[in-house]
Amino acid sequence: MSTWIFGAERWANLIYYCLGGHKDIIVGCFFEKDSLDVYTVSQDGALCVWESDAELKDLRKGPKYSERKMTVDNKRTDEENGLEIIEDGEPKGDVIKGSTEMSREVGGIKNVRYSQRNKYFFNKEGDFNKLTAAAFHKQTHILVTGFASGAFHLHELPDFDLIHSLSISDQMISAITVSPTGDWIGFGCSGMGQLLVWEWQSESYVFKQQGHFNNMNSLAYSPDGQYLATGGDDGKHSSSITKVVFTSSGFVVLSASLDGTVRAFDLHRYRNFRTMTSPRPAQFSSLAVDISGELVCAGSQDSFEIFLWSLQTGRLLEVLGGHEGPVSNLCFSPVQSVLASVSWDRSVRLWDMLDSWQTRETFQLTSDGLAVTYRPDGQELAVASLDGEITFWDPQTGRQTGSIAGRHDLQMGRKEAEKITAKHSAKGKSFNSLCYSADGESILAGGQSKFVCIYNVKEQILMKKFEISCNLSLDSMEEFLDRRKMTEFGSLSLVDEGTGDGNGVEVSLPGVKSGDMSSRRFKPEIRVSSLSFSPTGRSWAAASTEGLLIYSLDASLVFDPYDLDMDVTPASIHQQLGKKEWASAIVLSFRLNEMLLIKKVLEAVPFDQVAVVCSSLPNVYVDKLLNFLASTVEKSQHLQFYLTWIQCLLSLHAQKLKIRSGAVMATIQQLLKSIKRHNDDLSKLCDWNIYSIRYAAALSKQRGLKRAAGELISSEEDDAADETI
Structure with missing residues (x-):
């Protein structure tokens, strides 16, 4: 309910200051442009305008207030001891003691003080609308406030003139921001997952989006x-x-x-x-x-x-x-008008859409069917069943071509309220979503687990497991129960404080997907509900309890900076390139960690400056540059240029790299692999074309030489003799 003002620097007349005046939680506090005046907004809809008796130029650097007060106190002590202090030739007057307030001026420096100029209220008398968010734009002096009812107000300060008022949602506005120009206002409603951008001058929506809540x-x-x-x-x-x-x-x-x-x-x-x-x-x-x-x-x-x-x-x-059971999944063939359906009756049926929608084929499964999908070429069908198996079928002949037992790959965790271990619980888990890759060589599988598995269809082996979440606030994340929650009576999760019959927490029935939301401590269970491969084959997405997850091979889309600062921007990197500060530009580009920008900076360095730049690089960036070169030289067209970088780095920093060989061994091996591949490709190309190269070289030597006249005549006679014969 109070606002504290602290000096960002060591100001002598403003170390900290406390402002009161509110009866509820402070939602926001803002400084006026080029001023020390402050606006504070509280949750009960009150706005306080605080006026400072000093300007920014009045802030002074010097001894702190305590040091200046000590000097004044020593001066007073001298007076009490009978030492007369004369100022301007006249004796000083009596000193008044007993004041507990901070002096207005001590040691010749005026202290900053605040006073409340005005206090305004957003709510009318008798109404109450909880204020939940606020933002202030200094250039236009506009204060934007959001309320729990979904309404927002625009006021011009310091006169508190209402400019605009509108209700944009029936949910609480939880966040507000204003664009640098002050034209657009962004609102966030966490209850419905809404994001709105409003242009207040034309009173129109610029952007409106709602996510899943x-x-x-x-x-x-x-x-x-x-x-x-x-x-x-x-x-x-x-x-x-x-x-x-x-x-x-x-x-x-x-x-x-x-x-x-x-x-x-x-x-x-x-x-x-x-x-x-x-x-x-x-x-x-x-x-x-x-x-x-x-x-x-x-x-x-x-x-x-x-x-x-x-x-x-x-x-x-x-x-x-x-x-004879619920239909769990449907899938159309990508090349024919054939529909595949899988059901809990342990069967897969193929329906011909061109032949009076009759059943074309029926496949019998060993357990209840949960998911079915076609390979992109339509020549194979994958089915996931309740026993954790993925079976592959030929839709033309109806013959099973393979199967994968994936139950052990799920690695299901243990729920807090479960009375059996995770190992035994995994026996009842299965995949409920399948998806082929774009080339049909791999298949994604996800279900009641925090893992998504990708299998090789031809070899029917697990290639990789993706852990989609590490959020311990979700249920079934850990394999073993937390010992801190174990008591002599069992797990604390099995004890419900609100029940008086002593039976404890009711165990969830099998098949419950979202958990018991009526319980006191509700924890949603981690699971993957849907998977899909991108048609481009470069990414895939998963819908899970954690949210929407997208995995991509395009590393350039991932922003992963290193030692980022306010000054590390693409503009500053281009500025260093313009100044021909090559080493500084390389360091800044690696701190921003944008691959395309790093490549642009390296290729901008002149060939004769490569050795100089390599010698001036810090050790930490030598490793990063080597790693970048190892991944770039394999597919770059500038082979000699990048090999020169590699040679200079290894020559100038060989001793230091040898000391930390364990850390750079993987990078060195990748370099050797790339260079060897280039060497093999070039040597084969030269061996295959050696005679063509010799012929081209000999032909280039003959170009431009004039033949003698006698040779021309003899060649013409030979041609005539050949025609006669």
């Missing part, structure tokens, strides 16, 4: 890989969205929900132009669109049926029956 259940890449659609427990549907897909054109995205509707959204106008429903209420758990973008299929988890619509007309074409 609840679980994400599905995701899909657009055909060109430029967009990513996600669906969750929030959205336009009245219930949870279970699946989202793009059409082949990329202009329409469809979503299926547990409310029994399938909605189609136009990405040009951003509107819902088609809503498809079933004749009787059904909960749709899966969705698929054929390659033409005309047929839309949705599987039901309560009626065990598959519904087929036309996207153009929105008319229901057919209801496909045959499954």
